[in-house]
């Protein structure tokens with residue numbers, strides 16, 4: 508190894524793999540100490556010797572990699588599986604929401620930036636994916652992920668005037684304003700959605716305490732609110748449409764009743 512390269516180890520979660528050249532794979536991972544990492548797994552398409560099952564989406568593994576000077580791409584040497592990926596083949600909605608989680612993590616993570624709390628959250632989601640109601644787990648993930656990435660919507664003060672909205676029943680939510688809107692400001696805001704006070708309380712409770720299995724099933728009003736608000740807000744934060752957009756209504760509705 509040349510003196511200008513550095514061997515490293517870290518825990519990582521596989522977010523995406525793409526073919527590269529004839530035999531290699533380009534692998535995107537979220538790591539504990541190096542943030543988002545994109546690495547080349549040489550010969551991974553032809554030989555499974557070094558990577559085994561370690562390149563399946565959602566795998567948690569101990570990765571050995573080599574950083575290269577003046578390159579964002581690392582060379583992946585080995586992945587030892589610590590936790591296999593969840594079995595998400597059925598039902599389809601679990602597979603689709605899990606894919607959406609990995610996709611959001613990939614798009615909203617920063618390269619080479621330590622993020623143990625983000626890593627821990629995604630690892631929790633990976634571990635709970637087979638057991639929990641997909642809708643509950645997705646909501647849990649979103650509440651915490653938005654907070655950890657600095658994009659949490661404001662749910663207690665009006666995003667426009669800053670007044671405390673408390674448990675006021677007639678509060679609206681506007682993605683493009685960044686959160687809830689008080690009664691006074693609401694008439695000046697286009698496209699604001701009514702938000703049930705219980706939905707705001709649930710958001711707050713999840714952020715404060717919650718383990719993923721603490722998420723209770725949503726009432727019809729909360730379900731309708733999150734269906735629209737969560738998606739609009741995500742698109743606002745990302746500033747581009749998500750690939751899953753056409754399926755979102757079906758995805759959200761069918762993620763409700765599947766344990």
Ligand SMILES: [Zn+2]
Nearest residue numbers: 665668689692
């Ligand atoms: Zn206001």
